[in-house]
Amino acid sequence: MTPVQNQLVETVLQRFGPKAATTDAEAIAPWLSDWRGRCHGEAPALLSPGSTEEVAAIVGLAAEAGVPLVPQGGNTGMVGGATPPADGSALLVSLRRMNRIRALSPVSNLAVAEGGVILADLRAAAEDAGRRFPMDLGARGSATIGGLVSTNAGGTQVLRFGTMRSLVAGVEAVLPDGSIHNGIAALKKDNRGYDLNQLLIGAEGTLGIVTAATLRLVPGIAARAVAWVGVESPAKALDLLRMLEGGTNAVESFEILPEKTLELVLRHVPGTRRPLATAHDWHVLIEAVTTDPAAEAPAALLERLLAPALAGLAGDAVIAASEAQAEDFWRIRHSISEAERAGGPALQHDISVPVEDMPRFMVEGGAEVEARFPGTEAVAYGHLGDGNVHFHVRAPRGVDPQAWYAEDGPRISRHVHDMVVAAGGSISAEHGIGQMKRDELARLSAPSRMTALRAIKAALDPHNILNPGKLVTLAPDAARP
Amino acid sequence: MTPVQNQLVETVLQRFGPKAATTDAEAIAPWLSDWRGRCHGEAPALLSPGSTEEVAAIVGLAAEAGVPLVPQGGNTGMVGGATPPADGSALLVSLRRMNRIRALSPVSNLAVAEGGVILADLRAAAEDAGRRFPMDLGARGSATIGGLVSTNAGGTQVLRFGTMRSLVAGVEAVLPDGSIHNGIAALKKDNRGYDLNQLLIGAEGTLGIVTAATLRLVPGIAARAVAWVGVESPAKALDLLRMLEGGTNAVESFEILPEKTLELVLRHVPGTRRPLATAHDWHVLIEAVTTDPAAEAPAALLERLLAPALAGLAGDAVIAASEAQAEDFWRIRHSISEAERAGGPALQHDISVPVEDMPRFMVEGGAEVEARFPGTEAVAYGHLGDGNVHFHVRAPRGVDPQAWYAEDGPRISRHVHDMVVAAGGSISAEHGIGQMKRDELARLSAPSRMTALRAIKAALDPHNILNPGKLVTLAPDAARP
Numbered sequence: 005m006t007p008v009q010n011q012l013v014e015t016v017l018q019r020f021g022p023k024a025a026t027t028d029a030e031a032i033a034p035w036l037s038d039w040r041g042r043c044h045g046e047a048p049a050l051l052s053p054g055s056t057e058e059v060a061a062i063v064g065l066a067a068e069a070g071v072p073l074v075p076q077g078g079n080t081g082m083v084g085g086a087t088p089p090a091d092g093s094a095l096l097v098s099l100r101r102m103n104r105i106r107a108l109s110p111v112s113n114l115a116v117a118e119g120g121v122i123l124a125d126l127r128a129a130a131e132d133a134g135r136r137f138p139m140d141l142g143a144r145g146s147a148t149i150g151g152l153v154s155t156n157a158g159g160t161q162v163l164r165f166g167t168m169r170s171l172v173a174g175v176e177a178v179l180p181d182g183s184i185h186n187g188i189a190a191l192k193k194d195n196r197g198y199d200l201n202q203l204l205i206g207a208e209g210t211l212g213i214v215t216a217a218t219l220r221l222v223p224g225i226a227a228r229a230v231a232w233v234g235v236e237s238p239a240k241a242l243d244l245l246r247m248l249e250g251g252t253n254a255v256e257s258f259e260i261l262p263e264k265t266l267e268l269v270l271r272h273v274p275g276t277r278r279p280l281a282t283a284h285d286w287h288v289l290i291e292a293v294t295t296d297p298a299a300e301a302p303a304a305l306l307e308r309l310l311a312p313a314l315a316g317l318a319g320d321a322v323i324a325a326s327e328a329q330a331e332d333f334w335r336i337r338h339s340i341s342e343a344e345r346a347g348g349p350a351l352q353h354d355i356s357v358p359v360e361d362m363p364r365f366m367v368e369g370g371a372e373v374e375a376r377f378p379g380t381e382a383v384a385y386g387h388l389g390d391g392n393v394h395f396h397v398r399a400p401r402g403v404d405p406q407a408w409y410a411e412d413g414p415r416i417s418r419h420v421h422d423m424v425v426a427a428g429g430s431i432s433a434e435h436g437i438g439q440m441k442r443d444e445l446a447r448l449s450a451p452s453r454m455t456a457l458r459a460i461k462a463a464l465d466p467h468n469i470l471n472p473g474k475l476v477t478l479a480p481d482a483a484r485p
Numbered sequence: 486m487t488p489v490q491n492q493l494v495e496t497v498l499q500r501f502g503p504k505a506a507t508t509d510a511e512a513i514a515p516w517l518s519d520w521r522g523r524c525h526g527e528a529p530a531l532l533s534p535g536s537t538e539e540v541a542a543i544v545g546l547a548a549e550a551g552v553p554l555v556p557q558g559g560n561t562g563m564v565g566g567a568t569p570p571a572d573g574s575a576l577l578v579s580l581r582r583m584n585r586i587r588a589l590s591p592v593s594n595l596a597v598a599e600g601g602v603i604l605a606d607l608r609a610a611a612e613d614a615g616r617r618f619p620m621d622l623g624a625r626g627s628a629t630i631g632g633l634v635s636t637n638a639g640g641t642q643v644l645r646f647g648t649m650r651s652l653v654a655g656v657e658a659v660l661p662d663g664s665i666h667n668g669i670a671a672l673k674k675d676n677r678g679y680d681l682n683q684l685l686i687g688a689e690g691t692l693g694i695v696t697a698a699t700l701r702l703v704p705g706i707a708a709r710a711v712a713w714v715g716v717e718s719p720a721k722a723l724d725l726l727r728m729l730e731g732g733t734n735a736v737e738s739f740e741i742l743p744e745k746t747l748e749l750v751l752r753h754v755p756g757t758r759r760p761l762a763t764a765h766d767w768h769v770l771i772e773a774v775t776t777d778p779a780a781e782a783p784a785a786l787l788e789r790l791l792a793p794a795l796a797g798l799a800g801d802a803v804i805a806a807s808e809a810q811a812e813d814f815w816r817i818r819h820s821i822s823e824a825e826r827a828g829g830p831a832l833q834h835d836i837s838v839p840v841e842d843m844p845r846f847m848v849e850g851g852a853e854v855e856a857r858f859p860g861t862e863a864v865a866y867g868h869l870g871d872g873n874v875h876f877h878v879r880a881p882r883g884v885d886p887q888a889w890y891a892e893d894g895p896r897i898s899r900h901v902h903d904m905v906v907a908a909g910g911s912i913s914a915e916h917g918i919g920q921m922k923r924d925e926l927a928r929l930s931a932p933s934r935m936t937a938l939r940a941i942k943a944a945l946d947p948h949n950i951l952n953p954g955k956l957v958t959l960a961p962d963a964a965r966p
Contacts, residue, residue, distance in 0.1 A: 167673075169680075191837055191871050191909075191911050192873065198687070476678065
């Protein structure tokens with residue numbers, strides 16, 4: 005720890021008490037790596053402010069002293085965005101103590117949650133009030149509101165409710181100069197100049213530390229139904245989605261996977277079994293939800309809407325007869341990562357293209373990668389209705405994993421990203437940029453776009469205090485204008 | 486015209502032909518004032534590029550030569566945001582020639598419209614395809630897509646579909662350095678760093694010229710019904726809205742007005758008549774729309790949902806028996822401005838507060854203004870469900886209008902804005918800042934917020950080329966860092 009860092013920590017301890025900072029290596033250790041173990045860093049101290057005012061004071065002190073800070077939520081990110089730099093130059097700031105739900109109203113359908121509130125806790129609180137916070141993802145037991153806002157998180161309910169950006173009605177944040185941005189009021193209409201809330205959403209903690217957010221709630225679930233449908237192609241799957249959307253707005257999930265991925269799951273995940281009697285080239289998992297107890301039951305709705313699809317769009321279809329069977333269907337979807345790990349080395353790409361173009365991309369893009377990199381197997385599965393799939397490339401059988409990741413991996417990923425950019429798509433649909441995709445972002449963006457991103461960062465964080473090196477790098481001389 | 490301006494115009498004419506620029510004073514004159522005649526400016530030339538590439542070239546030339554540009558859409562703004570400065574230092578850039586709808590798909594429910602497309606034309610094109618572009622406002626025959634995006638326009642369908650921000654799926658714009666920002670692809674998920682599209686929406690042409698946008702469409706209207714309800718207070722009106730929302734999502738408009746405003750309309754606008762037999766303190770206009778021809782008819786729906794309200798929430802209610810009667814109800818709402826003009830001088834404030842707080846604000850805020858400025862009459866009407874009302878203060882009888890506007894006007898408006906800020910609200914809910922609210926924005930915003938806005942402007946437009954003096958001013962030395 006440098007003397008300057010040490011002084012900052014001492015000041016924080018003096019002003020805000022022993023809970024506000026620790027230099028205990030054991031307490032800090034879990035927060036130095038991302039949960040997948042891909043990124044590692046060092047930090048001599050972990051600061052844990054207890055209020056927005058304490059965050060503001062800490063950022064103000066850090067700005068004055070020139071000590072960088074790395075904000076951290078639940079540390080469940082996918083791109084190393086919350087992992088500190090390796091040189092120990094930055095201190096960690098955790099919002100775990102700021103875990104209060106300040107307000108929750110089933111009348112206005114809004115909740116105000118502090119940055120450290122865990123997603124599952126907010127969902128439970130909403131449910132207790134007869135409402136729902138319609139964002140869900142695997143890390144719900146750890147991911148926090150501050151991180152979800154700062155990464156514009158996606159998840160499995162985007163089809164109907166959008167990403168975090170659509171769910172945020174207000175943001176409170178501490179800016180890099182230590183001032184508090186108070187944009188927490190839920191104003192449905194507000195045209196007072198550049199929208200700082202929108203700028204902070206998805207900024208990965210590089211422009212501000214999100215200390216609280218006002219979040220939209222939706223009606224609680226009255227009933228749900230889950231269907232499994234076999235189709236011959238992603239194009240047919242998308243036609244099926246459009247047909248369903250023509251008849252209802254109850255479809256909340258529409259996930260696609262290829263037969264080979266289903267087979268991988270059946271092979272590696274005990275207790276899973278094929279939902280339909282026969283094989284199909286592609287499979288779709290559909291969930292429909294109703295919120296009005298008097299509305300047509302979602303199972304009946306899906307049965308009515310899927311029946312005509314069996315004449316051409318769909319090869320076969322089954323609606324889960326029980327909640328247990330519905331869970332079995334979902335278990336297949338959620339076990340894909342586990343099955344892939346068991347299946348050998350694979351490169352993962354979280355990509356999006358315009359929805360209508362995704363069926364073509366899945367088929368042609370997969371074939372192109374397999375042809376160009378012999379022995380690989382490309383599989384695309386996920387959120388077809390969002391134009392977002394996980395495009396994974398599995399290593400040829402028998403390769404040495406370490407060597408393949410080190411040598412072929414970057415080449416293959418660059419090729420996948422090039423295909424995505426050529427299709428007008430995004431190399432990060434929901435995971436963000438962090439440190440893992442930073443150089444690819446710079447390589448693939450128009451120079452004027454990178455200039456604009458750097459200019460914004462330098463304008464709002466001229467001393468490069470907040471999460472330096474994530475998302476964009478500033479030229480060394482630009483960091484001190 | 487300065488020699489530098491002259492050379493720029495000559496270059497544009499040479500490169501892009503005679504349609505691309507004019508210096509004809511008569512042709513320029515209509516665009517030098519805002520449509521309400523509140524702001525006047527000068528411009529020695531009007532540039533009319535025919536393509537995004539021509540806009541980019543013009544901005545590039547202007548940046549090089551240091552000639553400011555004022556982008557203009559339909560010139561229907563309310564805050565002088567498109568009026569050039571008085572000193573003739575800037576050239577006007579009109580996108581009127583860029584009026585092509587590049588694509589419109591009823592399958593993906595997206596349209597790509599150039600900046601100069603007129604709102605009414607886009608709405609008509611969507612209707613021809615069996616869809617709807619769900620934004621509507623009085624200026625629909627003149628307002629253009631570029632201006633609607635750049636001002637994050639509101640209108641009468643915000644309750645269900647949100648402001649322009651919610652309807653924009655992609656933005657193409659020319660940035661202040663003359664580069665083209667290509668964010669036009671409709672990606673439902675895209676987390677590649679700071680969201681420049683969001684930053685450009687509502688930036689009033691100060692950060693870029695919006696040359697095209699990808700816009701969301703919704704299903705076409707199958708049927709509509711319009712109801713008029715008398716209530717005793719804004720609080721009851723909001724309770725009524727919440728009750729309706731509990732039973733349907735078909736309510737698209739929910740407009741409130743006080744009895745004295747209704748009386749003003751009945752007195753001054755020929756052919757209007759009271760929808761209900763008796764007077765009520767407050768009135769609500771409700772429109773419900775269905776898009777599924779098989780769904781319950783909206784008139785029956787409103788009748789079913791309003792019936793229980795008559796037991797307490799509502800004093801009386803009537804559902805328009807014909808389309809003509811529905812138009813009569815709407816005519817009252819749309820005639821308020823006309824009636825107010827006939828009723829004498831009035832100050833208009835376009836304000837928002839959190840929705841649940843609006844009933845209190847309307848009643849207490851109105852009483853406070855009337856007490857503080859004796860003889861005035863404060864009326865609030867408009868989009869209650871959006872937390873946005875037009876809060877108008879009418880002059881005492883018999884005052885000299887000019888003197889009242891000049892002397893009392895600013896004091897009263899400052900007081901109204903102070904009340905709004907105290908309530909956590911916005912002094913510009915849907916009209917923007919432009920030049921008319923620029924100083925009030927600076928007066929009422931936290932200093933750190935103004936610092937951030939200026940830093941963003943200076944970072945992206947370091948030479949202050951685009952729409953200078955609108956929204957924020959830069960200190961003279963900040964304009965050339």
